[in-house]
Amino acid sequence: MKIGVIIACEEEFNAFIKKLEKIKIVKKNNFVFYKGIYNRKKIFLIKSGVGKTNASFCCQKLIDSFKFDLLLNIGACGGLNSEFNIGDILLIDKCYFWDFKQIFMNEEIRQISIDENILNFAQNIIKDVKICSLATGDDFVEDINIKNRIISDFNAYACDMEGMAISQVCFKNKVKFLLIKCVSDNGESMQMFEDNFVSVSEKVAICALKIIDKINYKVL
Numbered sequence: 001m002k003i004g005v006i007i008a009c010e011e012e013f014n015a016f017i018k019k020l021e022k023i024k025i026v027k028k029n030n031f032v033f034y035k036g037i038y039n040r041k042k043i044f045l046i047k048s049g050v051g052k053t054n055a056s057f058c059c060q061k062l063i064d065s066f067k068f069d070l071l072l073n074i075g076a077c078g079g080l081n082s083e084f085n086i087g088d089i090l091l092i093d094k095c096y097f098w099d100f101k102q103i104f105m106n107e108e109i110r111q112i113s114i115d116e117n118i119l120n121f122a123q124n125i126i127k128d129v130k131i132c133s134l135a136t137g138d139d140f141v142e143d144i145n146i147k148n149r150i151i152s153d154f155n156a157y158a159c160d161m162e163g164m165a166i167s168q169v170c171f172k173n174k175v176k177f178l179l180i181k182c183v184s185d186n187g188e189s190m191q192m193f194e195d196n197f198v199s200v201s202e203k204v205a206i207c208a209l210k211i212i213d214k215i216n217y218k219v220l
Contacts, residue, residue: 002042002068003212004175006059008162011198012075013047015205020045031061039213044068048162051138052097055162059169069220070118071177073166074208076193076200077134078141079183080150081157084130086196089207091122092134092179095164096154098146099137112167118178121219122211129207132157134179136164140190147187159187176220180208 007013017023020036020043027033034045044066048058055073062071079088095112123129135156141147150156163179170177182204185192 001215001217002044002066004062004066004068004071005043005045005208006048006055006062006071006073006166007045008048008050008055008075009201010047012201012204015201016074016208017045019205019209028065029061031058031065033062033065038209041212042068043212051161052136052165055165056169059166060173063169063173063175069176069217070215071166071170071175072180072208072212073163073177074180074204075160075162075182076184076197076204077181078159078185078187078193079157080147080159080187081132084157084183086183086185086192087200087203088183089126089129089204090158090181090183091119091126091129091131092158092163092181093119093131094133095167095179096133096135096156097137097164098135098150098154098156098159099139112164112171114167114178115176117219118176121215122178122180125211125214126207134158134160134163134181136160136162140193141187142190144188158183178211180204180211182207
């Protein structure tokens, strides 16, 4: 089986790639990809950088450059539910753009849902995982008013800066995908994010690799 993985930041990337074997660097058209092996599965990895444009562009390049069966986006997120704790693993069931007026969006991409078979499989692999919707925007959420608007408008309890953009690219290319996030902050504090970023990067990498380890063609 072949798995594509897109990760935004250096810390998240390093936590994941160090677990792979037989790593090779592949350079194509000024893009740097990494190929590796985990439990006999081939992994195609790219570090996108932060934000929707970087995520979309790198996701499309990854899809164009390699053939794989499933794409994973892993990384930290803001947890907007007061019941969420730092380090909680979240599986995303629906995605939205919180910083774009929904009225201007094509109905087809106003909301993107994750394949239920893949989501259910991942939920059975990761203990104590929580499922929620994700709101993506190009601003880091650290304002309680924005936080409350995201909850009110989208019923989303997680936020990041790449997930919906990646989901949109996968949807358009008919590529199956899964978003695995780890709560680094409460959507009100950049300092909280910075304090927890390294530890949550390690945790989400471990959870993603557990899913990669167990996933098979029957799930897809």
